Amino acid sequence: MSSFLEGRVLPLADRMDGAIKKISAVVIYLTTGILLVALTLNVIFRYILPGGGLNWLNELPEHFFPWMIAAGVILAAQHNAHIAVDFVIQSLPARAARVLAISIQVLLAITYLIFAKVALNVSEIVSVEYSSLLHISRSYAYYALVFLAVGVFLTSLSFILRICLFGLQGLPEPNAEESIV
Amino acid sequence: MIIVLAISFFVLVLLSVPVGHVLVIASGLSVLSSDFLPLNLVVQQMFSQTQSFPMLALPFFILAGSLMMSGTLGRNLIDFAGAIVQRYRGGLASITVVGSAVFGGVSGSAVADATALGSMLIPWQKKEGYPAGFIAANNSASAMIAILIPPSIPLILYSLVSGVSVGALFTAGVLPGLMITAAFVAVCNLSARMRGFPYERKPFEWNKFGLLTLKAGPALVMPILILVLLRFGFATPTEVSVIATVYALLVGIFVYRDMTLARLKSAVLSAGVATGVVMLVIMGSAIIGWLLTFAQIPQTFAQWCVDTLQEPWLIILAMNLIMLIVGMFIDLPAAILLLGPIFVPLANAIGLDLTQLGIIMVLNLAIGLFTPPVGTTLFISSSIARVSIFHATRELMPFYVAAFGILMLFSFVPFLTI
Numbered sequence: 001m002s003s004f005l006e007g008r009v010l011p012l013a014d015r016m017d018g019a020i021k022k023i024s025a026v027v028i029y030l031t032t033g034i035l036l037v038a039l040t041l042n043v044i045f046r047y048i049l050p051g052g053g054l055n056w057l058n059e060l061p062e063h064f065f066p067w068m069i070a071a072g073v074i075l076a077a078q079h080n081a082h083i084a085v086d087f088v089i090q091s092l093p094a095r096a097a098r099v100l101a102i103s104i105q106v107l108l109a110i111t112y113l114i115f116a117k118v119a120l121n122v123s124e125i126v127s128v129e130y131s132s133l134l135h136i137s138r139s140y141a142y143y144a145l146v147f148l149a150v151g152v153f154l155t156s157l158s159f160i161l162r163i164c165l166f167g168l169q170g171l172p173e174p175n176a177e178e179s180i181v
Numbered sequence: 182m183i184i185v186l187a188i189s190f191f192v193l194v195l196l197s198v199p200v201g202h203v204l205v206i207a208s209g210l211s212v213l214s215s216d217f218l219p220l221n222l223v224v225q226q227m228f229s230q231t232q233s234f235p236m237l238a239l240p241f242f243i244l245a246g247s248l249m250m251s252g253t254l255g256r257n258l259i260d261f262a263g264a265i266v267q268r269y270r271g272g273l274a275s276i277t278v279v280g281s282a283v284f285g286g287v288s289g290s291a292v293a294d295a296t297a298l299g300s301m302l303i304p305w306q307k308k309e310g311y312p313a314g315f316i317a318a319n320n321s322a323s324a325m326i327a328i329l330i331p332p333s334i335p336l337i338l339y340s341l342v343s344g345v346s347v348g349a350l351f352t353a354g355v356l357p358g359l360m361i362t363a364a365f366v367a368v369c370n371l372s373a374r375m376r377g378f379p380y381e382r383k384p385f386e387w388n389k390f391g392l393l394t395l396k397a398g399p400a401l402v403m404p405i406l407i408l409v410l411l412r413f414g415f416a417t418p419t420e421v422s423v424i425a426t427v428y429a430l431l432v433g434i435f436v437y438r439d440m441t442l443a444r445l446k447s448a449v450l451s452a453g454v455a456t457g458v459v460m461l462v463i464m465g466s467a468i469i470g471w472l473l474t475f476a477q478i479p480q481t482f483a484q485w486c487v488d489t490l491q492e493p494w495l496i497i498l499a500m501n502l503i504m505l506i507v508g509m510f511i512d513l514p515a516a517i518l519l520l521g522p523i524f525v526p527l528a529n530a531i532g533l534d535l536t537q538l539g540i541i542m543v544l545n546l547a548i549g550l551f552t553p554p555v556g557t558t559l560f561i562s563s564s565i566a567r568v569s570i571f572h573a574t575r576e577l578m579p580f581y582v583a584a585f586g587i588l589m590l591f592s593f594v595p596f597l598t599i
Binding site: 024025028029036038039040041043058061062065068069070071072073074075077079081082083085086087089100101103104105107108111114115118119121122123125128135139142144145169 | 194195196197198199200201202205208209220221224225227228231232234236237243244262315327367416420421426427446449450452453455456457458460461462464472510512513515554555
């Protein structure tokens with residue numbers, strides 16, 4: 001069983017994780033770039049143009065910020081960077097710690113699967129709402145939450161496999177520099 | 182509903198589930214336990230935080246810090262701090278303290294500060310003969326200065342929950358930041374005198390100092406630029422964060438000439454991940470805040486405190502105690518977002534200025550960063566210095582005394598919050 005998981009399933013999980021990381025990184029590059037340029041231009045225009053800044057530029061964060069956040073949450077999950085109070089799991093014997101870590105990932109997978117379904121439902125409800133200047137449907141921003149939930153769900157599945165095979169050592173080491181406090 | 186929320190929150194946190202996810206799961210369970218609230222509420226409340234324009238200041242301040250810290254600037258800042266304090270007793274340890282103040286003006290993050298300064302200074306201090314426990318303690322405690330000197334991510338978070346302007350909070354953070362710096366330099370100096378730490382008296386070289394000031398100048402200007410833009414209303418906090426990012430980019434490209442595409446991509450990704458971590462906590466806290474307000478918990482708690490404790494000074498003392506205990510266990514952003522909505526009505530009820538409450542809150546929770554059992558900067562510093570947490574904690578005692586002294590001053594002397 002273990003050799004099947006390691007030989008067949010793990011390479012698939014590696015490919016899936018690689019794809020999730022790449023997609024999330026591209027979303028972060030794009031949204032950060034767009035928002036940085038839009039907000040900088042708006043500050044400049046406010047002092048140059050007689051009527052102040054361009055209002056439609058102010059609307060861009062409503063559409064792009066949720067995607068930047070969603071990609072950040074997924075990438076943080078992939079890097080195991082979400083902050084936890086982990087002295088209990090660290091003080092448990094290896095076997096108990098492994099069971100607890102798997103249980104946490106199962107709980108997260110179930111939670112975010114339900115979350116994805118609810119977020120999709122809300123996205124459909126708000127599809128009739130449009131932003132006032134760019135006339136973009138509100139549901140596009142809500143899809144970011146569906147993206148977030150699916151990304152975290154898939155990451156949890158991958159982590160379950162890694163913990164089963166290698167224990168807690170199978171998870172990525174959190175990077176202190178990515179903390180914000 | 183609130184009982185389900187409280188129990189599930191504490192159980193899941195204890196079971197080591199990441200705090201951001203705990204907030205989402207606990208609020209989801211709480212909504213499910215009520216007969217009349219739909220699960221859509223969780224999604225809508227989380228989404229509402231992504232539509233907040235002021236919230237955009239977070240990723241861009243983080244990015245500005247990330248861009249500044251990842252280049253040659255770090256070395257220049259340390260050399261600048263060294264030129265000021267290295268010639269005094271305990272000077273080598275004091276570089277960490279002064280370095281935290283100047284780094285704080287760029288990064289706004291205690292963890293980034295403890296990691297960056299610790300990895301550069303701790304090996305050097307150890308080699309010069311400073312006790313490993315002391316330098317780990319010094320590095321972990323000094324990192325708290327970074328979140329008081331503007332830009333400060335925790336103060337932005339407090340601004341979001343309290344409605345106090347970011348400009349007022351940033352200005353109010355300068356004095357406690359400088360006072361903690363002075364107090365910790367005094368701790369280093371006294372410890373060096375009492376314990377005979379190695380010391381080499383060098384004459385002050387004005388030419389060298391001038392050159393180092395020039396090199397560190399672009400970073401030293403950043404907090405001043407932020408304060409001026411905010412206090413004089415030239416731009417909103419979000420716009421200032423974007424200006425700070427563009428400034429950091431331009432400084433990297435044209436002044437230090439060390440900005441590469443790889444460094445830029447790494448800084449953007451690093452800021453993206455940090456944003457994801459904190460925004461999940463913010464989005465989860467929004468639902469909990471909504472549920473607590475719906476159940477009128479903050480108002481009931483404020484009324485109970487006023488009726489039971491009666492005296493404002495006693496209430497402030499109790500608030501300090503709660504914040505300290507919470508800060509010892511829960512991550513700083515989550516603690517601010519959870520305690521803010523409960524303490525703001527209480528502060529209003531006893532006439533405590535909300536800017537002062539913000540400073541008290543950040544001071545308390547910052548002390549939690551270097552207090553066991555969950556002290557992030559303490560863990561980082563101990564691991565860099567290769568010393569046990571117990572040993573470092575014992576060396577932290579004089580730093581706790583200094584930090585508590587300043588905390589009490591800001592808690593009970595309102596005019597210090599300017």
